[in-house]
Amino acid sequence: MSVRTDPAPRRRDWQALAAGVLKGDRSAIGRALTLIESRRADDWTAAQSLLNHLLPYSGKAQRVGISGVPGVGKSTFIETLGTYLTGVEHRVAVLAVDPSSGRTGGSILGDKTRMEKLATDTNAFIRPSPSAGVLGGVARATREAMIILEAAGFDVVLIETVGTGQSETMVSDMVDLFLVLMLPGAGDDLQGIKKGILELADIIALNKADVFADKLKQSMRDYKAALHILTDASPNWHPPVVACSGLTGEGVAELWRTVEKHRRITTDSGERDNRRRTQRLTWLNTQLRDRLVEHFDADASVKAIRSDLEEDVLAGRRTVSAAVDSLLSAWTRPDKETGGP
Structure with missing residues (x-):
């Protein structure tokens, strides 16, 4: 019995999905997101066709990255912020990024x-990250998910990250504004706070202000002092420190007004558009590196010698540089019938 390989059904599938996404059909949005997360070759082709079709309809949303250490109350805060935004006639999409979830079963997927x-x-749509457990795969799925959700009419996209490791830098490279949630009192020892995350922040929000009211004023002074030591990433914006409560909603409306102020200033100065252009170029180079590594790892000539070379390196019989040279030579050898980049 022969297997049907006619690509027409796939083509019709993505075209129907595109039409449904543009109408804001939730079922079509969900299927479109599942399609771009797939690693099947035929799904990949259909997904790229879908994304290319939807790309002109995307890009109008306010993209906000939200990070913070575990226990800071991100999920409660995001729900309160998202509910406030839908209440003032925004359409909100939430993407949860957790590259570690495939190994640890991280709770972020329970959002x-x-x-x-x-x-x-x-007026809201929540989508957890795929559980592939690889940063590059999660980054690709998140960036492409934004295209679909923006084309579907969501004008605010909130991207939540776990608050540890490389995921902060990844998310800051795909948003217009990076919001870092902290707890009042944690600023008592600023030596323990990662400098990197403060450098990424466009706004620092001290969450649970109602619970830690006695520590709030001192913490705000501590964080403001820390930010004055750092060089602002933007020539047009100095990161403010604000107080809020995800539980009670206190300060959430004011925080969003600060987000909108940031958007006005960066839009008027041209910084927002420049930031997005830089992000697209960064993403192109990142994707190129990832795809080259995938081709390299899958190459038959590389696989044929890799284990022996690794054993030689482990035993001290060959230097790492020499092993790399041998692998690259095998990969790029011009007389190969298959494989290679």
């Missing part, structure tokens, strides 16, 4: 159940 009110809001 859809922990944000119960927002999950049932017709």
Whole structure:
């Protein structure tokens, strides 16, 4: 029995999905997101066709990255912020990024159940990251998901990250504004706070201000002092420190007004557009490196010698540089019938 390989059904599938996404159909949006997360070759082709079709309809949303250490109350804060935004006629999409979830079963993938009110809001859409457990795969899926969600009419995209490791830099490279949640009192010892995350922040929000009211004023002074030591990433914006409560909603409206102020200033100065152009170029180079590594790892000539070379390196019989040269020579050898870049 022969297997049908006609590509027409796939082509019709992505065309139907595109039409559904542009109408804001939630079922079509979900299927489109599943398609771009797939690693099947035929799905990849269909996904790229879908994304190319939707790309002109994307790019109008405010993209906000939200990070913070575990326990800072990100999910509660995001639900409160998202509910506030839908209440003032925004359409909100939430993308949860957790590259470690495939190994640890991280709780961030439970956001859809922990944000119960927002999950049932017709003007909101929550999507956890795929559990592939690889940063590059999660980054690709998140960036491409933004295209779909923006084309579907969501004008605010919130991207949540776990608050540890490389994921902060990854998310800051795909958003217009990076918001870092901190707890009042944590600033008592600023030596323990990662300098890197403060350098990425466009706004620092001290969450749970209602619970830690006695520490709030001192913490705000501590963070403001720390930010004055650092060089601002933007010539047009100095990161403010604001107070809020994801539980009670206190300060959330004011925080969003600060986000909108940032958007006005960076838009008027041209910085927002420049930032997005730089992000696209960064993403192109990142994707190129990732794809080259995939081709390299899958190459038959490389696989044929890699184990022996690794054993030689482990045993001290060959230098790492020599082993790399041998692998690259095998990969780029012109007389190969298959494989290579």
